[in-house]
Amino acid sequence: MFDFKVLLESIIEIATVVPKTLVLAIFILLLSLLMGAIIALIQQYKVPVFSQIIKVLQSFLRGTPNVVLLYLMYYALPGILTFFAGILRIEFDANSLNPIVTVILTFSISYSVFQSEIIRGSILSIEKGQIEAAQSLGFSFWQTFRRVIIPQALVAAFPDILNSLLVIIKALSLAYLISVVDILGQAKMVGALSYRYLEAFVGAALIYWLIGVILTFISNRFELKLRHGFH
């Protein structure tokens, strides 16, 4: 029989890792945005070599499941880091590598190519006329970028960025595979301890759902506020 009391207890247990999961997801989001911005720039200016590398990376990431990437990084990263540490003559113990670092790097890289699309799209959505107006008023390139392009691009990209936060939170459910405990990982442990897996997973599902609802709510509110007056 489904036990609501166990469900409640499971939810409370699982909820303890929600802050950690959120912080992790936000960190990955910011890092992937930063990398995405760099990728967008490289593509915009067609930087030789780098833009070709990114093309290959893009098609690789598009075709490869996150699980595979995660395992790949888990087994390859210590070697890669040891190699670079060797070049730079830095002491580095591959066994000390925290799997959280692997999770952060894997997902940041994985989502950076998608973020670059969001960033490019939002910048392209700004009318050329406004940019020309700024230029004709004497704004420098950076002033135009900072004062005209960025504020409007952020508003245009905001719903997509928040959506990708949700995607990252869900993708983090794979992190337990390399022993980083997130919402799903915690649910598995709670289930294993109580022998009530169904209640634990229902609890996890409800928590994911709630986070999704809250993010959507924030997204809608902010969109209204940010867009106030224009569009």
Added chain:
Amino acid sequence: MLAIRDLHLSFNGNEILKGIDLTVNKGDVVTLIGPSGTGKTTLLRCINCLENPSKGEITLSDLQLNYETISKKDILKLRRKTAMVFQQFNLFKNKTVLENVMEAQIIVQGKKKEEAYKKSIEELEKVGLLDKLESYPSELSGGQQQRVSIARALALEPELILFDEPTSSLDPELVGEVLRVIENVARSGVTIVLVTHEMSFAQSISTKIVFMDKGVIVEEGSPQFIFEDSNNERTKAFLNHFKSNQTVGV
């Protein structure tokens, strides 16, 4: 104060401007007229370095520049002496009317906020928009938006102001309010280069009319000369075409 010499510009191998020479004196109102696709807009955009001419020189008061060797710094200097009013207004959509007018004063000219505010109020009063300070562009009519964009340009006290068909994307009933504002700008002594299809307005406001066709200046002269006395076949044909479907002036 403005002199352009032998200006050439091509888009993908098509020569659009084929050697333009143009002189504008301080306080002049020079109006460019001519058929669609002739290069009037392109010429204005060259004065503001929004286009990249392949050849030519421009002198604007103490600045003397060659388009082939022009640097980013020179471009900024040139742009800071001029201002442009666009057909599509091009206001900053995420900013209020007041912010639109204040922005460049603060960012480009480094003015203090209070100072920029005072100047903005002054200019917005001249264009009759004091009651719209906190409105966003999307909340304004086309005519109101264009008046804001004129205030935004004037607030920088440019030596030269460029108007590219400022009334062409307006509903007919809104054209008059914008033309009146431009008329006041002209009266205040600011030097103007204007592109318009409002012929009677051009005739009444201009000190000089420049007739362009197919990338060259065909002829130029006083409004009286161009509109009444010209013997040039192309000028006459163009103006006749206009007389037969005259648009509303002031």
